[in-house]
Amino acid sequence: MDAALAERQAADAAAEAARAKARAARTAVERAQRQRTELVEEERRAWAALRAARDRFTAAGAPPVEGDDLARAWQALLDWARAHREELSGRVAELERAEQDLRASGGAARATLTELFDRHGIALPREAKPDVVLATHLAEARRDLDDLQARRSRSAALAQEVEQCREEERVARTLGNLLKSNGFEAWLCAEALDSLVTEASEILLQLSGGQYELHRAERNELVVIDHNDAGTRRPVSTLSGGETFQASLALALALSHQVVGLSGGKRDLNSMFLDEGFGTLDEATLDTVAATLERLAEETDRMVGIVTHVPALAERVPVQFAVTRDGASSRLRRVEV
Structure with a gap:
């Protein structure tokens, strides 16, 4: 009887241990499921971040997001970004040189304009930019030209009217002469x-x-x-x-x-x-x-x-x-x- 009791107690202990393991296994499964869900969500956010990052550079020629390998897709975008950065660096240097050339050309042009103003007796206000002064004089010249063209058109119309009046006068004089005597x-x-x-x-x-x-x-x-x-x-x-x-x-x-x-x-x-x-x-x-x-x-x-x-x-x-x-x-x- 003691042996049976001991056996029963051993069986109960084994069952309790089994139940403890089962509970631990269920807990581990639930934890793993939660982690999997979190990982899936993190992967989704990572794909979204990748597409958002790519969309920002679509106009610059960023490659499309392809495949289902997130790491490889990110790597492809990073590779393109590095190559594009090198290209842009070269273009920035080129643009900087072009800017310097334009500044030099602008300075020479302003000097030429200043000389022209002095030659033609146009007073250049102090601290005034020659190109701004030139634009102002050009606008005034265009207004004067438009006014002269309008006057010329009116003069042509008046000349035509005068010629018509002269023609009517010639006709009237001719008729007057014809109506005289025979x-x-x-x-x-x-x-x-x-x-x-x-x-x-x-x-x-x-x-x-x-x-x-x-x-x-x-x-x-x-x-x-x-x-x-x-x-x-x-x-x-x-x-x-x-x-x-x-x-x-x-x-x-x-x-x-x-x-x-x-x-x-x-x-x-x-x-x-x-x-x-x-x-x-x-x-x-x-x-x-x-x-x-x-x-x-x-x-x-x-x-x-x-x-x-x-x-x-x-x-x-x-x-x-x-x-x-x-x-x-x-x-x-x-x-x-």
């Missing part, structure tokens, strides 16, 4: 003649194959411009018979159109007759004249009558009348074409 009548006739000659010149240019134009000279005399002779101007009296006929025909055609135009459309020339003159034309000119008359009849719905002994021209007339002599009289008959 001046207006002479002016009106000259204008009508110019209009007639201009239109006749266009027709003659076509009839002559681009050789002749008409022009009104002084004293209302007509001259021709010969484009085949370097634009020489000569009296119409120097034209040959065929050329004179072309000029006369051009004037007649232009006059017929002018009469209708001056009447304001209230009068119309329904017919037009041309008597001879065709025999003086060569074959090419005769063809041009005939084509012009045919086009005139078609475009104006006007009857164009031709009196001619030229068979080549008569053949082109759609309606023909033949005149034959019969003793002391003449007979008229229609010819079927």
Whole structure:
């Protein structure tokens, strides 16, 4: 019995020891879990600090945070920082040298400005900086320039207005002279003649194959411009018979159109007759004249009558009348074409 009791006590002691170990193990596990949680949180803060540190230098070209090795990521950032610091150190030295050069250049420029001020008699206030004084004078010069340009624009506008007034004065003086005595009548006739000659010149240019134009000279005399002779101007009296006929025909055609135009459309020339003159034309000119008359009849719905002994021209007339002599009289008959 004593042995059983002793065995029981030993078993209880062993159980108590086991329970103590279990409690110690649980305590160690809980401590380890807390430490793990703290370590995870510290690692998270370390990653956050790393990313924050990297973000501060993103503009400077810091490398991105990659991988899941915190120590390696920090080391990569530190390596970049060291290399960047060396680069910046070199640039700082370069910038310092550039600053020194600029200071030297600035001093030389200020000395040059001071010399220029003295040369041009510009007083430099005491303790004043030459560049500031120069900027002030430049601003004043620009204001003066703007004012001069504005005055120049106003002067140009006034000059244009004066010229317009002078033109109106010239027109009024001209009208006054024209309205005196027979001046207006002479002016009106000259204008009508110019209009007639201009239109006749266009027709003659076509009839002559681009050789002749008409022009009104002084004293209302007509001259021709010969484009085949370097634009020489000569009296119409120097034209040959065929050329004179072309000029006369051009004037007649232009006059017929002018009469209708001056009447304001209230009068119309329904017919037009041309008597001879065709025999003086060569074959090419005769063809041009005939084509012009045919086009005139078609475009104006006007009857164009031709009196001619030229068979080549008569053949082109759609309606023909033949005149034959019969003793002391003449007979008229229609010819079927």
